[in-house]
Amino acid sequence: MSVAVLYAVTGLGLFSLGLYALIVRAHLLRKILALNIMGSGVFLVLTALARRAPDGPPDPVPHAMVITGIVVAVAATALALVLLRRVVETTGQPRLPDPDSE
Amino acid sequence: MTPRGAAPWLRFSVALLLVGMFAALAWVLLGLPPRSAGLQPQVAAQMAVSGVDHPVTAVLLNFRGYDTLLEMAVLLLACLGVWSLSPAVPPTDETPGAMLAALPRQLVPLMVLMAGYLLWRGATGPGGAFQAGAVLGAAGVLLLLTGWRLPVRWQGWRLRLLLIAGVGMFVLVALAVVPASGVLLGYPLPVAGTLILLIEALAGLSIGVTLMALFLGGEPGASR
Amino acid sequence: MAAEHVSLLPVLLIFLPLIGALLSFVFRRRAAGLGIATAVAVFVIAIALAFSLTRPQRYPVGGWGAPLGIDLVVDGLSLIMLLMSATVGLGVSLYAGGYFHARPQLARAFWPLWLGLWTALNGLFLAADIFNLYVTLELLGLSAVALAALGGSAAALGGAMRYLLVSLLGSLLYLLGVALLYHAFGSVDIALLGERASAQPVTLAALVLMTVGLILKTALFPFHFWLPPAHASASSPVSALLSALVVKASFYILLRLWLEIFEPLNPGRGVTELLGLLGALAVLWGSLQALRQTRLKLLIAYSTVAQLGYLFLGFPLAAAVGPAAWQAVIYLALSHALAKAALFMAAGNIVLFGGHDRIADLDRVVQRLPLSLAAFAIAGISLMGLPPSGGFIGKWLLLEAAIEAGQWWWVVIILIGGMLAAAYLFKVIGFAFTRAPVSHEANAVPPVMEWTALVLAVGTVLLGLWVSPLLAWLATGNPFGVGP
Structure with missing residues (x-):
């Protein structure tokens, strides 16, 4: 296994761990963090595998994609955090309301 | 009551499922060809006509510049969403201690200088609008944390103009080059480097201001 | 580097709403005027594109050009989707x-967010x-979530939060x-991937990941929660907007x-049958739940x-009979967009008028909001699949495909779905005629809100009459391939 693939598999690990937390944790802050960890995992897969170029610099295209992805992740996280604060303000609970209770 | 989360049996089955997913995907990655240059040769071949000397910047601002334009729009829309959700968190009246008051006076000018350097550096090495914007945003957050408040006259259309400056300039350039090159975002080569620097400068500024505005957690000066 | 001359119209469909979003954000007091002007311009350009498009266009x-750059493509399928978003958007x-x-x-938050959402849709x-x-x-998802939260009630905020988490996942x-496909085949261009991709584990993994991600966002049963x-x-x-357009994206x-990457590799009948089965369950479950609702x-x-x-x-029907099934599906999607927009608008009028949306207390809405109720009924005809309507044509084409494929069980699902739709829609219309014990607040509803609902509802009838020109547009560039 090359170093590039080792890093990429680590990225998959982060993705899986994040997905686990997203599903089983109820606290919304944990869910938002979980999505960020999943995102980091995907970014790691993208950049690590760019290092497979035979000799010469790594492929710059995935690097550019990851920069784009990071900005998107920052934007989404900011929106999620403010939404979380509003949910807490209106319901007093940092968790998703039960959809059937309405 | 604090949220507890899923029942043990559910956790166990989710964990089992995800271990399976991880193993399957890891096996898939191991099966990829160990050597692959991706698009690196194509990028290298066109570097001379990209207007910059750093491949990542060339991809971000030129070859895939359209993605970057939309991504700036994502950041702006997130800020609009935050503003629509709530007014800014009211600042506390606490006066910062002597250390905390002195800190930004030393650091912020350095950070602004750093942002300018990163922006300039992007043409030839790692750096560019996003890195510069991140440092600028951090400077703004530092100021806010140490008791600085956005002056009222900067809360209205001036702030909104700063927020859209990056996307606005990108859109302007994207459309303005159409008569010259016949295609959206097709920078004519002699001015490609200058146009990219112009876009990056305003993009860096807007990103910095947007990050700071996001940190406010809502629209400054708005009431509910 | 100058390409052959290609029409700038598709580009304008992306940039006009974006510019509109920026301007309506800066010039807040003029936001509504700027927004409506943008909407009219986008609609006109979409129509102009429809009449000028004779063959598919690729815009580098x-x-x-791909693979280094990003291409835009407009063919019959994208054209119909653009027309759908232009009509409903206007x-x-x-x-x-x-x-x-x-x-x-709310208006000053709505306009830039909605124009940003429109940019995302057309892009x-x-x-x-x-x-x-x-x-x-992502541009679509974040603006949709922010719009969904605009109401500000606890229900709206909770719904938006769940929506955001699902959308990000x-x-x-x-x-x-995307990462797997790029690193396996060295491109993110769909056409190039279609040429290069071969049936191997990495392609299958990408198929599963992307399909699950996208059906989550499309709210296919059991991810509809x-x-x-x-x-x-x-x-x-x-x-x-959310129900008519965003889920279609x-x-x-x-x-x-x-169509372009996975189907040519023959991933097997298991995938298509599973998607069809989930679709059938969605038809039954969604309809039964609709029947149970009191709001x-x-x-x-x-x-x-x-x-x-x-x-x-x-998915299963196209595997059996080819492109005809996709024609039916796109026709249904288009009709549903118009009908659902009209239904939500009519419902919005009723909520505005009476201050609530309890079905049992719809106190003689027919006398008070006759245009809105007419819009509701006409759009309902299309949802039930009765003639003359786009919904009828779509279901007819789908039934034809199912019969031709000899898969009678889909025929049964389509017919039961139509009957359940009739049941839940007549339930509403019935209460709209009867007197309720609760009296209404009776707020005035601006006429433009009643007329737009009615015009979109009448649009579903027109879809039932203009079948051949629409199918001809859809066939531009043969987006569904030649079939088996």
């Missing part, structure tokens, strides 16, 4: 002008690049698929990837869950 942004813009007139605080329908699709998908699953609270608790113009991506907007939202199910019947 920056002049680089209708909702006019409606929103009336709806938000008395709520300036998505024109994209030919799976990473560019990711960016448009779907995007990340999709993005991991987030849709009804988010769509029903949003303010009415937003409900119309992720379906469109799935269809594109399927009008929740009923309409569950109806969306059901109607989205029909779209997935295209």
